[in-house]
Amino acid sequence: MSFDFPAVxxxxxxxxxxxxxxxxxxxxxxxxxxxxxGETKEPVAVEWSRSFFPVIFVVLILRSFVAEPFRIPSGSMMPTLLVGDFILVNKFSYGLRLPVADTKVIELGSPKRGDVVVFRYPKNPSIDYIKRVVGIPGDKVGYFNKQLYINGNPIKQKSKGVYIGDGAGAEMTGASLRDESLEGVEHEILVVPDSNGMEGEIVVPKGQYFVMGDNRDRSNDSRYWGTVSDKHLVGKAFFIWMNWDWNGGGVQWQRIGSSID
Structure with missing residues (x-):
């Protein structure tokens, strides 16, 4: 059974x-x-409620409408995000939603190509995923021979040599490190040239988004299970506030305070 923290x-x-x-x-x-x-003593329940209500209420408002913390559990977004990164997600980038009911009450924007987004996995909405938006509604997205195509145009890639990983990311050592420019959003990706992966082409439906991991050959994404509905979006990842690599000797200080591009 999953723990429903917003409901709590x-x-x-x-x-x-x-x-x-x-x-x-x-x-x-x-x-x-x-x-x-004379002096009267408050019941314990009242004393605790008076003390904790303001704190819980502020946490609820901040978490529901401003920013929510998440931890990166896998390497599917390497090298942009590493296992052990703790990130903040902007909850109002794509509209304000009511907690628990998750109903959007105010439209504030929509994902753009290149955004790193957190969303509820369409196959199991109790699980949160993080990927990069590569296709917006109406786009024709193709992926062939490690190359991404948007509306028939190849997305520019530039080789940066061989990736050297450490800690939890050591398993990706030897992968091809590349710069990718997605509609002006510059980011790094990893590909394993000799590996096989899902290829094909799709037109992104209205109200849906096509997402991929930056670690292209180690990511369970839209190539395998389809597009992400707007109703499943949680927010836009924007900041790494902590890192703890259990396999790499603890905190990687250089990652703390980094923005997410």
């Missing part, structure tokens, strides 16, 4: 808020009157 936050905010408000409106005055001028 909403429930905790509701419970502590109701207890605190009910006590302030009804029971606090009764306790004061019964005390006849």
């Amino acid at each position: 936050l909403v429930l905790a905010t509701l419970v502590t808020g109701v207890i605190w408000a009910a006590d302030a409106m009804f029971f606090a005055k009764c306790r004061a009157a019964q005390a006849s001028g």
